[in-house]
Amino acid sequence: MSRIAVINPNLSTGFTKKVGDQAKRIVADGTAVLALNPQFGPDSIEGYYDEAFASVGLLSVIRDLEAAPEQLADPVGGYVVACFDDTGVDAARCLTAAPVMGLCEAALRMAAVVASRFAIVTPMPVSVRPLEHLVSKYGASSQCVVRAAGVRTLDFEGENAAMAYGALKKQAEICLANDHAEAIVLGCAGMTDIAQRLQAELGVPVIDGVSAAVKMIEALAMLGIRTSKAGAYAAPPSKAYHGVFAGFAPQG
Known part of the structure; x- marks a missing residue:
């Protein structure tokens, strides 16, 4: 079974259910969908300011899934960032080898x-x-x-x-x-x-x-295609972060 995570970067649970339901309707048999949103951030993303804060919530969800894959029946084979601003997509690609696609x-x-x-x-x-x-x-x-x-x-x-x-x-x-x-x-x-x-x-x-990104990520996951770590999307080097971001410090 292939599993994809569809992450709504804002806190609208109605939107999360809506995008999750759509993803489940269109995936192939054998593809599982995990629909999630962060525990902190804006209610919606409308412009640059909202996007900056929503990016951190998005990364928190991916970090948790990557850190504890044993909690899932199958590992996440790909991520859909369910925001049309493609909030945090490039940063997310540095955090995981699974493919990440924005809307x-x-x-x-x-x-x-x-x-x-x-x-x-x-x-x-x-x-x-x-x-x-x-x-x-x-x-x-x-x-x-x-x-x-x-x-x-x-x-x-x-x-x-x-x-x-x-x-x-x-x-x-x-x-x-x-x-x-x-x-x-x-x-x-x-x-x-x-x-x-x-x-x-x-x-x-x-x-x-949503539909476009889900089907693209599903295809990449089924083909076993991963995000390249040879350049821009390499894991961030280890360093200290401070204050409210201390827990997000990269481990290298």
Whole structure:
């Protein structure tokens, strides 16, 4: 059996359940899914400030899983960071040899297979520039634009869900008409449960980062492909950390 861990870096247990349920729906028989979130950090991740604090919580979850693999029936073969900001992904790759994938990277790579031009629709304007930086990092700037629906991330839960969906759909339609997008990428993990509905209503591919990342990590885990430790993702050298970060000091 292969086991993948899907980690929501914020403290929204509703989002954690949502992404975990989606992962379990789409994995192959024989793949187990462990859906988790940290015990500390922000309720949601909306911009650079939230991301900085959420990264530490993410690393705490991976550190604990890597330190006590005997507590699991099978070791973790790969990690999905269930945040579209790809929060802490590079740091996580230094902490484990298992492959680690963020939602933005996975969604962009999958979208490029089915469309020559596409748009990320994210909830809040504060997330637009950070996502544009990620689009550039992943080499997709010539293919992708980033737009905001103008709603809060947590609006996709509870009583505001219908309103948030309407705002998302409206912005997606604008992207198709004005940006000449041929596909829509959902720029938030909390949108994972509406991808199929939106795809049916828009008539173009809609890429959900949760699904894209889960399937990519599942494939890597099944193939036994590990993160290279020959360069940038090598384990950090041993040194002392101080204050509230003392427990995160790398052991080399």
